[in-house]
Amino acid sequence: MQALLDVYKIRQDFPILSRKLFDGKNLVYLDNAATTQKPKEVIDAISRYYSEYNANIHRAVYQIAEEATEEYEKTREKIRKFINARHSEEIIFTRNTTESINLVAYAWGGSNVKKGNKIILTEYEHHSNLVPWQVLGRTKGAKLNYLQVDNEGYISLEELDKIISITGEGKTKLITLSEMSNVLGTIFPVKELIKLAHDKKIPVLLDGAQSVPHMPTDVQDTDCDFLAFSAHKMLGPTGVGVLYVKKEILEKMNPFISGGDMIKEVHKENTIFNEIPYKFEGGTPNIADVIGFGAAIDYLNEIGMKNVREHEVKMTEYLMSKLTEIKSIKIYGPKRSEDRGGLVSFNIEGIHPHDCATILNDFGVAIRSGHHCAQVLMEKLDIVASSRASLYIYNTKEEIDILIDALNHARRIFKT
Amino acid sequence: MQALLDVYKIRQDFPILSRKLFDGKNLVYLDNAATTQKPKEVIDAISRYYSEYNANIHRAVYQIAEEATEEYEKTREKIRKFINARHSEEIIFTRNTTESINLVAYAWGGSNVKKGNKIILTEYEHHSNLVPWQVLGRTKGAKLNYLQVDNEGYISLEELDKIISITGEGKTKLITLSEMSNVLGTIFPVKELIKLAHDKKIPVLLDGAQSVPHMPTDVQDTDCDFLAFSAHKMLGPTGVGVLYVKKEILEKMNPFISGGDMIKEVHKENTIFNEIPYKFEGGTPNIADVIGFGAAIDYLNEIGMKNVREHEVKMTEYLMSKLTEIKSIKIYGPKRSEDRGGLVSFNIEGIHPHDCATILNDFGVAIRSGHHCAQVLMEKLDIVASSRASLYIYNTKEEIDILIDALNHARRIFKT
Amino acid sequence: MSEDIYREMILDHYRNPRNKGKIEEPDIRINDSNPLCGDEISIDLKVENDVIKDIKFDGRGCAISQASASMLTEMVSNKPLTTIKDLTKDDILENIGLTNLGPARIKCALLSLKVLKLGMVKYYVDKDPSSADEMKDQSKVY
Amino acid sequence: MSEDIYREMILDHYRNPRNKGKIEEPDIRINDSNPLCGDEISIDLKVENDVIKDIKFDGRGCAISQASASMLTEMVSNKPLTTIKDLTKDDILENIGLTNLGPARIKCALLSLKVLKLGMVKYYVDKDPSSADEMKDQSKVY
Numbered sequence A, B: 001m002q003a004l005l006d007v008y009k010i011r012q013d014f015p016i017l018s019r020k021l022f023d024g025k026n027l028v029y030l031d032n033a034a035t036t037q038k039p040k041e042v043i044d045a046i047s048r049y050y051s052e053y054n055a056n057i058h059r060a061v062y063q064i065a066e067e068a069t070e071e072y073e074k075t076r077e078k079i080r081k082f083i084n085a086r087h088s089e090e091i092i093f094t095r096n097t098t099e100s101i102n103l104v105a106y107a108w109g110g111s112n113v114k115k116g117n118k119i120i121l122t123e124y125e126h127h128s129n130l131v132p133w134q135v136l137g138r139t140k141g142a143k144l145n146y147l148q149v150d151n152e153g154y155i156s157l158e159e160l161d162k163i164i165s166i167t168g169e170g171k172t173k174l175i176t177l178s179e180m181s182n183v184l185g186t187i188f189p190v191k192e193l194i195k196l197a198h199d200k201k202i203p204v205l206l207d208g209a210q211s212v213p214h215m216p217t218d219v220q221d222t223d224c225d226f227l228a229f230s231a232h233k234m235l236g237p238t239g240v241g242v243l244y245v246k247k248e249i250l251e252k253m254n255p256f257i258s259g260g261d262m263i264k265e266v267h268k269e270n271t272i273f274n275e276i277p278y279k280f281e282g283g284t285p286n287i288a289d290v291i292g293f294g295a296a297i298d299y300l301n302e303i304g305m306k307n308v309r310e311h312e313v314k315m316t317e318y319l320m321s322k323l324t325e326i327k328s329i330k331i332y333g334p335k336r337s338e339d340r341g342g343l344v345s346f347n348i349e350g351i352h353p354h355d356c357a358t359i360l361n362d363f364g365v366a367i368r369s370g371h372h373c374a375q376v377l378m379e380k381l382d383i384v385a386s387s388r389a390s391l392y393i394y395n396t397k398e399e400i401d402i403l404i405d406a407l408n409h410a411r412r413i414f415k416t
Numbered sequence C, D: 001m002s003e004d005i006y007r008e009m010i011l012d013h014y015r016n017p018r019n020k021g022k023i024e025e026p027d028i029r030i031n032d033s034n035p036l037c038g039d040e041i042s043i044d045l046k047v048e049n050d051v052i053k054d055i056k057f058d059g060r061g062c063a064i065s066q067a068s069a070s071m072l073t074e075m076v077s078n079k080p081l082t083t084i085k086d087l088t089k090d091d092i093l094e095n096i097g098l099t100n101l102g103p104a105r106i107k108c109a110l111l112s113l114k115v116l117k118l119g120m121v122k123y124y125v126d127k128d129p130s131s132a133d134e135m136k137d138q139s140k141v142y
């Protein structure tokens, strides 16, 4: 493991970073919280699968099917190690974070959440960790309780404690929250929260869509019960998500998607389901992309997640310091860089984020503008939208300088 | 469109077909009903996406995101055309056939199937079109009625009519069946059945996993209400399925996977869902593979689905005639080749299908052995397993000859 | 290039929107939002003998959506209600001088037209519920 | 190569399985199937003083799963029940002479061991329910 990551060397592994845009500009990709770019190792792993051993897995006995099964299951083991889970059966492949959370809402929530129960979440949740619970709540007659978020994105454990107490013993069935806000960038120290929840026998789901890609993850250390994240936000292909569930819980969980592969015996009137994790992977999986995700994990391990985090902290500090110099800019989220992931949301007075993003595009700069799938938080912040620049391992200070130039250009156009 | 397909030219487009197996043998891939191989056009489309315009779609305003959105939506339109749907909003992207059917079971079934209702299906359904209905039936207190399948895989419309009548008016909520059996190969003439069903106001779901890849499809002609199929069984990548739903039905359907992208407005207590089809595509979709699927559709259109079907009929006739020559072989499914798709299931007395497949692997021959995810049918046929050889556009007579040699070798080993 | 998009006219309508606000007791009140970005537009109309006597819009959003709404109110004010039916996507884009917007931003430019068409449909269907089927697809703009 | 797999011994056990059938009033009766292929094995045991006095298997499946079951019954017959605990995957594969099976076929070869271990676990847990936790993972073979 190298001491610090060599961003210029890393950049050479990403074909898209040498692409020229419409007018010959380089791509300055600062929308990594939406999805990251892919190194050639990942792209090649997918091509290699299709060119050399594409076959349906688990059941066939011929050579390429056995090769495919082996590579697919290897990725499961890689992920187990990456998040330090105890057992590889605790790793379920889904399409994305959203499906992972829906799986929990349908399969676990469906039989564990009853009328009059509560689910606690925060005001900064991404729609993917909010709407499924709203839908479940409506179906079951259960209520959602939102933990307040202050302007920097902090939530209070005292408030949590109070909500649980008021709700009454045994009524709160789940606490679900994002380990890192995709708008404010706030990293929540979940360990303490999980301890508090477990003391009251409440399981905790972590939406790790933003945290797992950017810092070391250890599910045994945090002791979370569920963890959801997406491959495409961590160098992996689109179409693969992960749901980690503690074995004790998973073994008792009903299936979600039913059909081929997740069964042991099917009769006209009843079905015996397969063992975990297969019970939760109905139908032909996204074999190629799971294998591609394995290559992404290898790539990240090679760099080291501590180095990823270190690079982002350094870059975020630079980004924050440069943004702060812009006149009439408002920056959201924590001030302390240790408390934030590698993303910064902001608004420049008089320039709507969409207009800002359109102007930035002229400079080849790709940022996100909008509500970032967090409308409840937007309402709380009393804004419709914000601009968001989000970083990853291949971003440089030079790119941040181009962003700043572009923002100043936008200010000139809008005469602010 | 060429008159007949040039299989030797086609084979050059599939990199895997020139791969050498462990002992220098060529791959004789005859497991196309499980998944098909991919032409370089598809593999390249995926690589190109990741190398040139990988970005999250629908929301961002920068150049590569607009390119990605456009390509993604182009595939939707290609599929609309491919199955001759009226509107592109009737096309929903899922992970596979299994998820497509589960989507209907959860979202449509969840609010349309009530206690005491019936769902009619056939004895030859794949687990993916059986278990979801069993689960739904159990949740709702609804019953499944199985249409009997005779030894060649035919079902009787009179029996269907009778079951519906006995059940009582308005009680049968859905008829669901595979347009082509993945074990027997029987192609069911669904048009008449759908007419009968519609006369009684019963919607029909077609599991098109085996039919759509192998013959022309026209949803306006068959007038089916739901159609499910998988990209990976028709030259496309793993991780993409399609669900077609008639617009009138889709507009009234509850969502399934909820989260980002499928919403219009989210508030703490309620959510307004997005328009169709987006309402049914929660979370970051499998962008790369949907685009890859577009390339597969282009490839199939280039060949022409009529030619695909013609090639398979010819090849199946050859395969059947050769298999029939083998001593003590039992072949399942229809005798008439017009009634069957390009697959043949069989058993050789005294050789279990698994052992058969293992021996065939020595010859580079990849076939499937087992219950083919159709255990109810296996019970009916009173067998545990069968061998299945299934064909596609790149298969040749020479490959069938190798299969036959290998089968005879198996007979020698087992001294049958 | 964005200099072509953010011309003086757009910025002027954005900063000084025409017909912004509410109508008391409007004949038509309708609103919609763009799910992709959260932009919101509401439109109030006063209709007399099928002629648009007064129109006001309100909303939050980007320069393009707000300027486009402002210009749209000027386009249809004092015109027959049926004008709305005939207005196309291209009419709007030409009117605001933005014919080469990307697909994401086009939706910003067309949001107000969509809302206006929705309002018209609602108006006719309220008057004559049997026209619902016929009017169904009239609010489509992209 | 499959000639190495389908040697005379395997084919012999497949065609003439030893200890095939049922035991009347067995002390242990257990069955399981392989979800991947549908192979089924059931095993009956007669136990006296923790020694396997009689063992019979029944089932449907491929040559490997059936021959392996047949050989397994010979391996453990008249041995202490605890022998089962110590039996590993490799013991079985070596005994049947198939050390280089692919992952899919390995499950065929090990199905009978899995069933036997399940039976043993059940036997002990029935006797002493408090041992359930301790025995939990004893039936794992692959």
Ligand SMILES: Cc1ncc(COP(=O)(O)O)c(C=O)c1O
Pocket: A260, A282, A283, A284, A285, B033, B034, B096, B097, B098, B099, B126, B128, B129, B178, B180, B181, B182, B207, B209, B210, B230, B373
């Ligand atoms: C008839 C039929 N239905 C459903 C499926 C399931 O398809 P998938 O695994 O792509 O979901 C298959 C394929 O195995 C099939 O043959």
Ligand SMILES: Cc1ncc(COP(=O)(O)O)c(C=O)c1O
Pocket: A033, A034, A096, A097, A098, A099, A126, A128, A129, A178, A180, A181, A182, A207, A209, A210, A230, A373, B260, B282, B283, B284, B285
């Ligand atoms: C915090 C958070 N949760 C969930 C999601 C949803 O991820 P996906 O779209 O991959 O399902 C995202 C990404 O947009 C996110 O940032």
